[in-house]
Amino acid sequence: MITPRAAAMIRTGGFYAALFGALGAHLPFWPLWLSDWGLSDGEIGAYLGAGIVLRLAAGLGLPVLADRREARRLTLGLVAGVGAALFVAHLAVGSKLALLALTMLTAGVFSAMIPISDALTGAAARVHRFEYAPVRAVGSAAFLAMNLGLGAALAFAGTDAILWVIVLCLLAAAALGATHPGGGKVKGAERPTLAEMRRLVTGRVFLTFTAAAGLAQASHGVIYAYGSVHWRALGVPEATIGMLWAAGVAVEVVLMAAFGPWLVRRFRPSGAIALAGGVGVVRWAAMTFDPEGAFLWVLQASHALTFAAAHLGIIAFIARGAPDRLAGAAQAVMQAFGTGILMAVASGAAAIAYPWLGAGAWWIAVAMSAAALILAVSARKMWDGGPLPA
Numbered sequence: 001m002i003t004p005r006a007a008a009m010i011r012t013g014g015f016y017a018a019l020f021g022a023l024g025a026h027l028p029f030w031p032l033w034l035s036d037w038g039l040s041d042g043e044i045g046a047y048l049g050a051g052i053v054l055r056l057a058a059g060l061g062l063p064v065l066a067d068r069r070e071a072r073r074l075t076l077g078l079v080a081g082v083g084a085a086l087f088v089a090h091l092a093v094g095s096k097l098a099l100l101a102l103t104m105l106t107a108g109v110f111s112a113m114i115p116i117s118d119a120l121t122g123a124a125a126r127v128h129r130f131e132y133a134p135v136r137a138v139g140s141a142a143f144l145a146m147n148l149g150l151g152a153a154l155a156f157a158g159t160d161a162i163l164w165v166i167v168l169c170l171l172a173a174a175a176l177g178a179t180h181p182g183g184g185k186v187k188g189a190e191r192p193t194l195a196e197m198r199r200l201v202t203g204r205v206f207l208t209f210t211a212a213a214g215l216a217q218a219s220h221g222v223i224y225a226y227g228s229v230h231w232r233a234l235g236v237p238e239a240t241i242g243m244l245w246a247a248g249v250a251v252e253v254v255l256m257a258a259f260g261p262w263l264v265r266r267f268r269p270s271g272a273i274a275l276a277g278g279v280g281v282v283r284w285a286a287m288t289f290d291p292e293g294a295f296l297w298v299l300q301a302s303h304a305l306t307f308a309a310a311h312l313g314i315i316a317f318i319a320r321g322a323p324d325r326l327a328g329a330a331q332a333v334m335q336a337f338g339t340g341i342l343m344a345v346a347s348g349a350a351a352i353a354y355p356w357l358g359a360g361a362w363w364i365a366v367a368m369s370a371a372a373l374i375l376a377v378s379a380r381k382m383w384d385g386g387p388l389p390a
Contacts, residue, residue: 008128008181009135012121015176016139019080019113022169024146025162026110028228028245032238033159035229037099045225045351047103054104055340059111063332066116067192072328076116077178083109084170087163109170111340115331117177122319122327124182132315133260137253140308144249151242197329200322205383206330209270209317212375214338216276216310219284219368221346222361226354234290244296248303255304256312263309264316268385272313274376279305280369287362306369313376321388342368 002010034044058079066075086106093099125132146165153161200206228241236244255263264272283302291299314334322330346364353361 005128005130008124009130011176011179011181012124012135013138015117015173015180016121016136017142018169018172018176019117020139020143021146022083022166022173023110024143024245024249025150025165025169027224028147028242029150029154029159029162030166031225031229032154032232033162034099034103036159037093039096039099041226041229042351042355043096044229045347045354047100048107048225048347048351050100050104050344054108055111055344056336058108059115059340060332060336062112063115063119063328063335064197067119067197067326067328068194072116072120073178073180073183076113076120076180077174079109079112079116080170080174080177083113084167084174087167087170090163091160111335113173113177115335116328117180118315119328119331120177120180120182122182122315123324124180126324128181131261132319133256133264133312136311136315137256137260140249140253140256144246144253147242147246147249149242151245152239154238154242192323192325192329196323197326200326200330200388201333203388205379206321206333206388208375208379208382209273209314210334210337212270212273212277212372212379213310213314213317213334214342215368215372215375216273216280217307217338218342218346219280219365219372220307221343222284222350222354222365223287224343225347225350226361230354230359244300247297248300248307251301251304252308255308260308260312264312267309267313268380269313269317269320270376270380270383272309272316274373274380276306276310276313277369277371277373277376279309281366281373284362284365284369287365288359290359310372320385321383323387 031044031048034047035041039047062075062079063072066072069075083106086102086109090099090102093102121132121135124130125135150162150165201210227245231241231244232238267275279302283299283306286295286299314331318327318330318334346368349364350361353364
């Protein structure tokens with residue numbers, strides 16, 4: 001017989017598998033779909049970075065609204081369903097202007113889903129008493145499987161396969177999100193007010209953590225926009241590109257599943273983000289030399305630290321510092337800043353730098369990681385690990 005705890009873990013893991021299956025197709029391979037549609041290298045980066053306003057509006061506004069209305073599950077299911085419809089609409093797009101509009105709207109879909117789902121998972125973990133990191137690792141495993149499977153399939157299936165995989169995964173996420181075990185009102189809590197949200201997210205500690213985490217995560221904007229395009233230009237086969245993305249995620253799965261709780265306990269949230277920034281400086285600087293062979297695979301494996309350590313630091317910081325009923329809003333602000341504003345800055349800067357500098361665009365990521373490291377060290381000095389005022 002499956003216990004309520006096990007059932008909650010399975011349902012939460014199933015949702016993450018659907019969400020990150022869609023992201024596993026979108027992040028590494030969507031630039032290839034845009035390229036085959038007819039966009040230039042510069043246009044790809046510009047399109048991916050152009051949706052900053054809608055990313056912020058959806059990534060910040062929808063999670064805050066979901067918290068205020070105590071409707072996280074309903075919001076999550078609706079956003080995923082709308083996202084599936086938007087990707088289907090790409091099949092009928094006939095102009096660059098229409099493609100730009102759809103690119104911006106779909107960016108808003110993922111920006112809204114991630115903070116809401118993380119808030120729901122945090123609630124489910126508290127209620128059903130399971131660790132966040134191993135369940136979140138299911139999402140990373142799905143991302144990895146998508147990298148491998150879709151990368152191999154593109155050779156004979158064509159890039160439209162990318163679109164249909166995203167659609168199917170989002171439909172599954174809509175069904176699972178609408179019944180997420182982390183839903184429902186926080187026991188004994190009043191409906192959060194906008195004033196409480198504002199006090200929480202404008203505090204010095206929260207702002208410093210947000211900047212540090214945002215820079216660590218946004219440093220990946222260059223590789224998300226141009227990693228696959230650059231490697232293909234260097235002669236790397238598409239199947240190998242998929243495997244390179246999978247290499248980083250494979251180590252990420254191991255880190256989250258086996259060492260995630262230990263890493264946060266050992267380094268604390270600020271230390272986990274500082275670790276991500278420090279490793280990021282090394283990773284992105286090394287990428288400027290266009291490494292080949294085993295060295296490239298090692299650098300991709302370091303994604304487990306440049307991304308996963310920062311993500312676990314964010315989740316632990318919000319779990320310890322933010323009241324349960326404000327978790328969605330807190331996640332949204334960090335998401336909007338990190339993978340909203342700063343990710344758009346990184347993508348936009350890469351769109352300018354890459355056509356002129358090629359691998360020199362990686363220095364954008366180096367600078368962001370270095371800033372993340374400095375801010376995370378500062379955050380460690382100003383926060384004792386207790387609840388933040390709200």
